[in-house]
Amino acid sequence: MEQKPVYVFAKWQVKEGELDTVLNLLTxxxxxxxxxxxxxxxxxxxxxTEPNTLILAEAYVDEAAVATHRASAHFQDVVIGKVVPLLAERKVILSTRLDLG
Known part of the structure; x- marks a missing residue:
């Protein structure tokens, strides 16, 4: 079975007063x-319209690459360890592109 790219869309609602910190970590x-x-x-x-709302749009070659990303030190240490506590809300959607045309 052919592996298709996986697209990740994450919506982060940053807590008031934490935007600069989150943006610096995202660098x-x-x-x-x-x-x-x-x-x-x-x-x-x-x-x-809502500066504390960030949308991350990511793409990976396949599901294994997403798993590798999520297991990486920078994801675990920075995103999970430092960014997530600064978020009021976090929603993540994994998707596969549909070719309808």
Whole structure:
């Protein structure tokens, strides 16, 4: 069975007063995540109307690459250990692109 790329969309609602800290931490996470062999892209977006809302759009070559990313030291130490406690809410969706045309 052919492995398809996996797209990850995460919506983070950052606690009031913690945005600068989270953005600084994301600098390291972005650099290390994009260097991963299975990473296709890692983009951070900020809501135009709610500055404390961040959307992460990521893609990996397959599910194994997602698992490798989630097991990495930078994900565990920085995202789980340092960023998640600064979030009021975190929602993550894993998806596969549909080719409908």
């Amino acid at each position: 390291e996470v972005t650099q290390k995540s994009t260097a991963e062999e299975g990473n296709l892209f890692y983009n951070i977006h900020q809501s135009n």
